[in-house]
């Protein structure tokens with residue numbers, strides 16, 4: 001049995017949904033189909049999920065919601081008529097959206113989640129109806145009935161491990177199960193979404209639960225490339241990589257697969273294949289626990305912006321027992337998680353995702369660290385990017401950091417931070433955001449241009 005997930009671009013229009021149906025029809029082992037909300041039809045288009053977030057924002061701030069509501073319904077109307085489906089389905093979707101919009105707004109986050117999730121829910125109903133219309137036996141599956149149980153807010157949304165047992169029953173479904181991605185329910189029945197791109201996680205969870213032979217993740221590119229194709233011109237394809245490599249790359253910018261989608265597949269030893277809905281014959285990228293040794297030490301290079309650094313200096317910091325704990329405790333109390341924490345004898349930098357900082361919070365944290373820890377120098381710096389080189393072969397290769405540092409130096413960018421050795425498969429460079437594109441292209445040239453030369 002295979003679990004297939006189709007991303008927003010694969011469901012953006014009636015024409016795309018027809019391709020999805022052909023893919024499912026072509027292989028009878030594709031029994032569980034996880035869908036995202038309709039995504040972008042063209043570069044400047046707006047995803048249904050973004051429309052839904054705007055609609056929730058408008059409702060919460062007491063603004064007009066009618067035009068946002070209409071725009072969303074127009075997308076569904078176009079899809080339903082393009083697929084020749086009954087208009088009663090459109091009425092059901094409209095009624096459902098209306099009810100969600102008029103549900104309790106007491107908890108703004110949960111209200112927004114309820115609206116956001118409607119995109120995936122409507123998509124699953126549409127796809128199930130279309131598959132049925134083409135003669136397949138297919139059924140919409142409700143995550144609540146199926147038992148996709150999540151932890152309670154405000155903790156970061158995660159599956160409760162006991163959910164796997166109930167979800168395993170999906171493999172006994174007679175009909176093809178069309179399952180909305182991106183959301184689940186707490187034990188008390190409250191709807192919660194994963195964070196953006198989270199339908200990939202749903203797909204991985206179901207694949208693990210039913211112990212699928214393969215988790216196919218259909219998107220709009222033939223494979224995972226060694227660098228973001230929007231930044232590097234025609235990067236080389238990766239035919240095979242490990243879960244660890246993909247996790248590190250998707251953590252920092254490879255938007256093609258959510259980084260949290262790797263662990264469920266890894267734990268259940270389900271191979272993952274990234275494939276293209278627009279070119280399903282292409283072999284795609286296989287992701288497994290091991291891969292054959294290759295001459296190429298670096299598998300991929302990713303880059304992501306939106307980082308801030310909290311720099312703390314205190315003479316004899318290395319002798320002060322508990323300094324690091326106290327610093328991290330301040331961040332914990334401020335509800336901030338951290339990504340890296342490189343340190344020296346008297347200095348420590350804590351790198352965080354900037355979006356977590358509320359207005360004025362950085363100044364408050366600086367003040368707290370200064371007074372509570374009697375630090376000599378404390379300041380925040382913003383607008384950093386992390387560039388990450390990833391490859392299973394890296395730890396066996398000498399001189400790699402020197403090559404990467406020399407390539408970065410050629411761009412004129414300054415290396416603000418290096419994190420090497422914490423992970424066996426990655427090497428992280430902190431640089432200023434405005435250097436990111438140049439650095440990524442130069443690193444790509446350094447490690448992948450010889451591949452072109454050999455072709």
Ligand SMILES: Nc1ncnc2c1ncn2[C@@H]1O[C@H](COP(=O)(O)OP(=O)(O)O)[C@@H](O)[C@H]1O
Nearest residue numbers: 007008009039219220224225227228254255256
């Ligand atoms: N290294 C990479 N390899 C392939 N695609 C990448 C990479 N980095 C970023 N992407 C982008 O990821 C996109 C696919 O992810 P996404 O937009 O989330 O698709 P979907 O709608 O199918 O979920 C591609 O169109 C591509 O632009």
Ligand SMILES: N[C@@H](CC(=O)OP(=O)(O)O)C(=O)O
Nearest residue numbers: 007008036049196197198199
């Ligand atoms: N629709 C949600 C969840 C998702 O996974 O979408 P996509 O598969 O289009 O990345 C989002 O936009 O975040």
